[in-house]
Amino acid sequence: MSPEQTPTVDRSSPANQPTDLTGTDKDRQWPGTVGKIGVMHELADFLRSRRAQVRPEDVGLTSYGSRRVPGLRREELAQLAGVSPIYYTRLEQGQSTNASESVIEAIGRALRLSDDERAYLHDLARPRPAKARRRPRPETARPGIEQLITAMRDIPALVLGRHSDVLAWNDLGHLLFAGHYDRGTPGRPADRPNLTRMLFLDPHTRELYRRWDEEAGRAVATLRMTAGRHSDDATLTALIGELIVKSPEFAACWAKHPVQVCTAGTKFLHHPVIGDLELQYEALHLPGDDGHRLLTYTAMPGSGDEAALQLLGSQVHTAHAPRSPTVDTVF
Numbered sequence: 557m558s559p560e561q562t563p564t565v566d567r568s569s570p571a572n573q574p575t576d577l578t579g580t581d582k583d584r585q586w587p588g589t590v591g592k593i594g595v596m597h598e599l600a601d602f603l604r605s606r607r608a609q610v611r612p613e614d615v616g617l618t619s620y621g622s623r624r625v626p627g628l629r630r631e632e633l634a635q636l637a638g639v640s641p642i643y644y645t646r647l648e649q650g651q652s653t654n655a656s657e658s659v660i661e662a663i664g665r666a667l668r669l670s671d672d673e674r675a676y677l678h679d680l681a682r683p684r685p686a687k688a689r690r691r692p693r694p695e696t697a698r699p700g701i702e703q704l705i706t707a708m709r710d711i712p713a714l715v716l717g718r719h720s721d722v723l724a725w726n727d728l729g730h731l732l733f734a735g736h737y738d739r740g741t742p743g744r745p746a747d748r749p750n751l752t753r754m755l756f757l758d759p760h761t762r763e764l765y766r767r768w769d770e771e772a773g774r775a776v777a778t779l780r781m782t783a784g785r786h787s788d789d790a791t792l793t794a795l796i797g798e799l800i801v802k803s804p805e806f807a808a809c810w811a812k813h814p815v816q817v818c819t820a821g822t823k824f825l826h827h828p829v830i831g832d833l834e835l836q837y838e839a840l841h842l843p844g845d846d847g848h849r850l851l852t853y854t855a856m857p858g859s860g861d862e863a864a865l866q867l868l869g870s871q872v873h874t875a876h877a878p879r880s881p882t883v884d885t886v887f
Contacts, residue, residue, distance in 0.1 A: 599647070608627035610628050615628070637662040679785050713729050713853075715849070732865075750795070756772065822834060833861050833865070836853070
């Protein structure tokens with residue numbers, strides 16, 4: 557497909573339309589989402605999922621009798637963490653709130669959680685006080701950040717908001733990841749592309765990733781971290797609910813409770829114009845508590861991937877090149 561024939565997304569398609577799942581019932585809860593009530597259910601589900609992954613022999617315990625479910629029993633985990641079985645059971649059943657830091661740390665060690673998983677456990681067990689509900693204002697990228705990525709002419713770059721909405725992208729970032737979208741959509745809050753929604757619901761984006769399963773897992777793990785930190789974010793809750801309803805693959809992955817902060821790695825892409833690419837990405841968390849991230853993508857110097865990016869970039873430079881003035885000759 558040539559750049560001149562790049563189509564725009566049909567926003568009227570149900571697969572591309574954001575779905576309002578918040579409703580008017582304040583007690584309505586979507587499976588696997590978080591909120592004032594749902595955060596304790598998330599804590600219970602997370603603890604159960606991680607307890608099931610630890611075998612008694614992994615932590616030096618002797619297993620007696622048959623087990624109805626895999627992993628440690630509640631009383632075994634309580635013993636390892638140094639808390640009473642009754643207290644741990646109440647915590648796992650969502651009946652105890654604001655566990656102490658020492659208890660959370662002890663449970664994290666007993667479950668052999670990663671640093672990211674421990675941070676997530678802290679967020680769930682000691683949620684931030686809910687803020688007064690206000691109509692959220694559309695997120696915007698800071699002007700200085702937009703100028704920065706515009707100046708990065710040879711490096712694809714995007715600015716993402718808390719919910720993975722694209723707040724800004726440079727020309728190369730647009731052509732690399734979403735050439736089938738209109739270039740100006742990040743500036744229109746109602747039409748903004750959302751990278752997580754695109755990954756699961758947009759066929760063009762799915763075809764872009766050669767290792768889609770890995771990309772999907774990272775996206776869900778990152779979204780879970782964000783959900784744990786911002787349990788009162790109604791827009792985020794609605795996005796998660798929409799994806800659970802519309803994408804069985806998202807729902808299955810979300811139910812596994814993956815948790816990870818993805819800050820760097822490799823993207824394996826298949827671009828419709830320049831073919832296969834292997835790019836290194838960096839996700840830089842911008843200062844402030846708004847959750848904005850700057851994403852950049854680079855190729856190894858002297859590689860075919862670098863040449864392919866240069867070819868894609870040449871289309872941008874050609875489009876922006878000044879045209880020679882025409883002169884009408886009078887005979």
